[in-house]
Amino acid sequence: MISDYHMHSEFSTDSDTPMELMAERAIALGMKRICFTDHMDMEFPGGGFQLDTPLYMAKVRRLKKTYEGRLDILFGVELGMQSHLVRMQEEYVAMYPFDFVIGSMHLLHGQDPYDRKIFEGRTDAEVYEEYFLETLENVKRFSGFQTLGHLDYVVRYGVHQAEEYSYSRYADIIDEILKILVQRGCGLELNTGGIKYGLGFPNPHPDILRRFRELGGEIVTVGADAHRPEHVGYAFEQVREYLKNAGFAYVAEFQGRKPEFIKI
Ligand SMILES: [Zn+2]
């Protein structure tokens, strides 16, 4: 079973699941390893998603001991990127001994696409373009992450979701993002949350995964973005197919921010 490298727990504003339940579910599924990646989004509107990192770290360490020999538990974070916060982001990732940092974009110019206000009076396609441009800006300025989380996340919340969306429509911007990742030896995340949200594909779209490989990308991490135990490893039975079709024979698992390659 592929290890789940993107999951949330009681330490994230949008989850109240005790870590133990996520771990137990992973064991039941036959996973050998998981990485918790609770949310840290600095300057989130309304003040949510501020991770109590010392407390979180202490609990991950405690659990690592508790589950030793049954499940390897790693210490990660999903860091929300905003281009004006680069210095704070750099300080933050340097401050804690994370095994794995996912760089994600949850806000577009300070607005949360989740509440859909950002789509009012505009086409989905316009918002998507702006989202990709801002992702490019974030990736140019900030390199303190191991994998770029759910690259086309914004499409989950579009009024018509993927109707106005394709890789080719934004190929010039997306290629620039992918080239930076490849140059840096940075990973791209395959996030099965997109399937859960009814997109019919994971994030990013399989065309983007294939393009990443074409451009020389080698590091793909896999996560279900579960906030509840029943979503741990969600749709992982489809992951091999997506990866193989894109030209990947390995997934990457990080420890101490270094990749290990696992044959699929
Ligand atoms: Zn996310």
Ligand SMILES: [Zn+2]
């Ligand atoms: Zn997440």
